[in-house]
Amino acid sequence: MPDRYSVGRGAVRGFSIALDVALFSPRAHQLAVLLVAAADQRSGRAARARWALPSDSLRTDESLDEAASRIARGSLGAAPALLEQAVAQGGARRGSDGPDVRIAYFGLVPDLGGAPRDTSWVSIAELPALPPRQREEIDASIAEMRAQVDQQPIAFRLLPASFTLTDLQSVYELLLGRRLHKASFRRALHASALVEATDEWRSEGRGRPAQLFRYAPPRRKRQRRGIRFDLLT
Amino acid sequence: MPDRYSVGRGAVRGFSIALDVALFSPRAHQLAVLLVAAADQRSGRAARARWALPSDSLRTDESLDEAASRIARGSLGAAPALLEQAVAQGGARRGSDGPDVRIAYFGLVPDLGGAPRDTSWVSIAELPALPPRQREEIDASIAEMRAQVDQQPIAFRLLPASFTLTDLQSVYELLLGRRLHKASFRRALHASALVEATDEWRSEGRGRPAQLFRYAPPRRKRQRRGIRFDLLT
């Protein structure tokens, strides 16, 4: 009889688990991901710059979420504004001594200026060569993040407490990777009542000054919707 | 200096990895999940029936996807119509000898009648006591599956090649867990041109016979949409 309910029997304890954390941030009108510089490991050569996602092995005294948070803080020097699990992949050893299973997390980080030492914010449109599977992890993370953009108000975590609506629209455009129409964006935003106007205005060189808004979520119950056949691939 | 880019260094090889597979199927107008009966492991007692998700440890010669497929086939006796990763959880040992990390997959299975020996289709509204964390895995799987319902035409995988529109609507209602309005459902479906009518009709006892349709996806490019602020929690 096939082994149909072997819960916990004969567990193989030989796996190592690596966590990769893709931290995204809006930088210079591009969506950028934080990469760390790692020395080339092959000997007998001048060390060339290699790039990789912040990564580490799971330790025995922490949960996956804790490990992801530790790795994010270690590479960034601060806690990200959001940190969520994207995807797990792996199994079947690749013949190397690397980890067998990789679990990818992604995070969002406001643009607060520079990058920590030995790290760099790199536009997702210009990614360098990366270790195996990390490219797919970044792609999966972006897809997962975009799926959450209109489920959770994550865009506001990338902005300071008060911001202009043009700022907010730019964040949405970077997160989604496409342009939005100004009037439609504002209409939908106002209808949602997610922001409230302050009485401050910001002048940014030329042009009319922009009013500052703050995030002020109402307590609303989620309303159901019909089937979105138009979203089917 | 903090350990910021320790790719593959000091990997701990002590983890075991368990995969749980939640297989969903429409049964008796309920969404059901396949559970396997496991004998009570505590000794000195008459074995009471215990239920659990189909589960097994990851082996060293297979990938995560392969393991999930193996477990699904092992419990079901056939391959499911869909199998996708839902979530990984764990780390930090619970002091037991169980696996350290659990990775949940979910699948969809058409209603083809009975359940294999030692298994049972149980309505998700009447779940029995389950091993730790499996309840959360089922909840996460349902949420993930529902998020995919209008991204992928997964409902059609639960129906035979030809079906009535009432059948199709029932599948959508079970997958989404709520009632849909007949006229609106059909209007959206016809607008999508996802199905085409056959020239056959099915009479189901009383009432007017229903026309049979088949799934016939058009090749269409995905059109972008605006921000759905109204979906924000």
Added chain:
DNA sequence: TGACTTTAGTAGCGCTTCGCTACTAATTCG
């Protein structure tokens, strides 16, 4: 036979949402 029940399927109203063009408003530059 003929009314009643049951299930399938459609018409269309009122409202909301969307993308878009076209406008007005307030500031700096020269």
Added chain:
DNA sequence: CGAATTAGTAGCGAAGCGCTACTAAAGTCA
């Protein structure tokens, strides 16, 4: 003073949604 630049709004036409109310075709049963 314009011209340029950025902020913000009005509103049109199309599409989508929820719903009530209808028609259509079968079985049931007096």
